[in-house]
Amino acid sequence: MILSHVKELLEQAVDKIHTVYPECDIGIYSTGLKRWDTDNKCIVAGIQSAYRNTDGFGNFDLIIVDEAHLIPEKGDGMYRNFLRRMKDHNPELRVIGLTATPYRLTSGPICAPDNILNKICFEVGVKELLQQGFLCPLRSKASRQEIDASGLHVRAGEFIESEVDKLMNTGDLVAQACSEIISYARERKAVIIFCCSIDHAQNVLAHIRKHDSTAEAVFGDTLPSFRAEILERFKAGKIKFLVNVGVLTTGFDAPNIDCVVLLRPTASPGLYYQMVGRGFRLHPDKKDCLVLDFGGNIERHGPVDSIQVEPKADREEPLGKTCPKCREVVPTAAMLCHVCGHSFIKEKAESEEREIGHDAAPAKVAILSGEITDTEYAVQSVRYSVHEKRNAEPGAPRTMKIEYRINMLQSFSEWICPEHGGYVKLKFIRWWRKHAPGCDLPHDAQDAVWLATEGALEWPTHITVRTVSGEKYPKIIGYRYPEKQQDLPSLDEIPF
Structure with a gap:
């Protein structure tokens, strides 16, 4: 049996099984699909229908639960009761759970020794699937109008709906958001918009229809025939804007979606992933999917391929920042927007000199981790100093800090290690021979500072800094010198 909770997922399961295993004997048991098959060797069933007929199926050897994060941690819900009864019929029954969100906000991973799902037998991450070409790349932008969600309260792992609606469903905010959506999505073909309430969605739909009369909305109480007709038109490209409230998050399969709009904040990493995940499907007419975040969700939860599940109260800083010029969401420590080139300069100088590389805010987030930004900066001046690690033992090796x-x-720093041993010392020797050709190696950090100050190291006119989303610190990866030193060998070509 393949078990799920909405008829769209049941239909998709039947379609995919027929694609990969055409000769499979498939039956469907779902009141919503008006099919009640029980004798086939493979049954695709809706949990709401199957739950009422546990004695009518006979024995199953295997039950596969799609969207398995919906199995409750404890209690007597439909899934747990149904699986328990089916195991009474066949004590050797095996249960496999499939999910893209294998965790709960309140209790962590859904797979644990004492749970129904107790062992991970296969897993693959978003990053690997992107690299292998199975998912569509994402890019992201945030709203020009920042939303202050700090006053929202959490109940059962999610922001209280009435508070979210009060925050998001105001005339000015809806009008501004719809204007941005239309502007950003001008070149997009299929836009799905997630709202926080039916009233909010209706207001959004009214504004969008002033621009595009084909825009539609679906809600939980939309008649099944109307809903199916709207979704088919959307998948066929006859509707560009599709507004919804909580009905197209789990398993909705429309590969042509090339813009996802989060017009609501969520405290749930699972819901965040499910909404963004609507844009992951591959389609021949799209090269990427644009995520427009109006609820601060990317900064709240982090990259969608490495979502942090720890309680939000433990977070002391946001996981990203928004470019004030083009609204791209970039890593916290990015000094330059990789889309429009805007330079991030702090409004106030810090009271102490900042050591980029040790004390900098980590470069943590974009919509996907691992995004690389290389930026070249013109260097105004260089300073050399001896650096001792904080709380180091007496006699511990020192380094030379180059700022x-x-x-x-704004400044960037790196540290070279003439007093260390092993591989670190070898890296220092290579570095010194590249940057100070013909100069003897310094004996220690103090000697290195003296030689550098005396001219052994010439100032570069420019440095190139690499920021990788999901990694802690930016790294200096390149130097540009005056013309007479342009042809320095690469670091790997320098002998020890």
Whole structure:
């Protein structure tokens, strides 16, 4: 048996099984699909229908639960009762759970030794699927109008709906958001919009229809025939904007979606993933999917391929920042927007000099982790100093800190290690021979500072800094010198 909770997923399961296993003997048991098959070797069933007929199926050897994160952790819900009764029929029954969100906000992973699902037999991450070409790349932008969700309260792992509606469903905010959606989605073909309430969705739909009369909305109480007709038109490209409230998050399969709009904040990492995940499907007419975040969700939960599940109260800082010029969501530590080139300069200088590489805010987030941004900066000045690690033991090796000043408020630093041993020392030797060709190696950090100050190291005119979303610190990866030093060998070509 393949078990799920909405008829769209049942239909998709039948379709996919027929694709990969055409000769499979498939039956369907679902009141919503008006089929009540029980004798086939494979039954695709809706939990609401199957739950009422546990004695009518006979024995199953295997039950596969789609969207398995919906199995409750404890209690007597439909899934747990149904599986328990089916195991009474066949004590050797095996249960497999499939899900893209294998965790709950309140209790962590759904797979644990004492749970119905107790062992991970296969897993693959978003990053691997993107690299292998099975998922569509995402890019992201945030709203020009920042939303303050700090006053929202959480109940059962999610923001209270009435509070979210009060925050998001105001005339000015809806009008501004719809204007941005229309502008950003000008070149997009299939836009799905997630709202926080039916009233909110109706207001959004009214604004969108002023621009596109084909825009439609679906809700939980939309008549099944109307809903099916709207979804088919959307998948066929006859509807560009599709507004919904909580009905197209789990398993809705429309590969042509090339823009996902989060017009609501959510405290649930699972819901965040499910909404964004609507844009992951591959389609020949799209090269990427644009995620428009109006609820601060990317900054709240982090990259969608490495969502952090720890309680939000434990977070001391946002996981990203928004470019004020083009609204791209970029890593926290990015100094330059990789889309429009906007430079991020702090409004106030820090009271102490900032050591980029040790004390910098981590470069944590974009909609996907691992995104690389290489930025070249002109260097105004360079300063050398001996650096001792905080709380280091007496006699511990020191380093030479090299600080490249970009402007009055911004600098990047690197550390070279003449006093260390092993591989670290070998890296230092390579670095020194590249940057100070013909100069003797310094004996220690103090000697390195003296040689550098005396001219052994020439200031670069430019440095290139790499920021990788999901990694802690930016890294200096390139140097540009005056013309007479342009042809320095690469670091790997320098002998020890």
